[in-house]
Amino acid sequence: MQDLSNYDPNGVGNPDHNIFGLPTTEDDARLIILPVPWEVTVSYNAGTARAPEHILHASLQVDLYDPDFTDAWKEGFYMRPADKKILTKSDYLRKEAELYINYIAHGEVVQDNKFMCKSLREINEGSTFLNNWVYDQTKTLMERGKLVAILGGDHSTPFGYIKAIADRYPEFGILQIDAHCDLRKCYEDFGYSHASIMYNVLNELAQVKKLVQLGIRDYCDEELKVIEESNGRIVTFFDKDIKERMYEGDNWKQIADEVINHLPENVFVSFDVDGLDPKLAPHTGTPVPGGFELEQIFYLFKKMKQAGKKIIGFDLNEIGVSPNQWDENVGARILYKLSSFFVSSQKS
16 A cells, blocks of 8 residues: 555645545555546446546545545555547447437337437446446456545436445445435336436345435325335435424434434445535436435444444435536536545444
8 A cells, every 4th residue: 555644635636646646546545545436327427437537527626635535545546547448338328329219209119219219228238238347347356455436427327336235235225315216117218217226226236225305395105105105115304394393493413313313334325416416516417306415424424433323325416517517516516525535434
């Protein structure tokens, strides 16, 4: 591991260095951040595939002192360059997906159109390819003794990583921060849609014993039924319920403690930025009114650490690209907090 004891955290972020201005190499870093520039199945606004390179730039403005997870950066954080082949494939399939979504939105029958049948097949094959690619990349890194994080892209991107985590942990839970349940089955005919990530995880990975959802405020009847029939495997803290409890006297500490009590010892954090108040991430793929202040989520992370929860991986996704770099700035700070939380929890 690289010796960062003489690195000056008070200096200006050097653009010739890596994420957060750290002079860390992949070999020396404890944590490897894998960007996944993919947004094929997004059903509203695109742009998240190009977020990682913008977050890298914005990260140079993040000060390294963190009062909750002091000096975690000294373990070494490194972000790989985004794979241009993955981005090119995403761009191509995204255009096909836009045409397909528009076609079915008008009530057209897919089987009556050979081009649409071909597009649907290519999109689903592309999503399977992406899942396998992420699985192979993350599994190899973990076999090298690295901690790994995923930076999307849309919320479909971490499936392969969660599958690789499931190879190593016979039981674990997921904390999902999100405006959406992502429990739709094969949404818009896309088997691995961004709106189906948690459905697919629960359906294919028995190692995931608990899914705790936080901030949900945009969902359908089908998803509510999945929650109600999960026999407690899914615990959802709806945004409406959280707000009404706080209006009537409960405080965030009480609610955060309840969230933590539902989590097992080993936790994977899946952070979709649309779980936040849209003022913090206005260019995310599907912004929804309501949501959290960032300080609330960071407080939850601190309390999770104090409760002895071990973070075994995380993804951060759906960050948009904005004209004034605001979304990227917020995204870089979330990424730093998650990275510090992850590394610190491993020492518990």
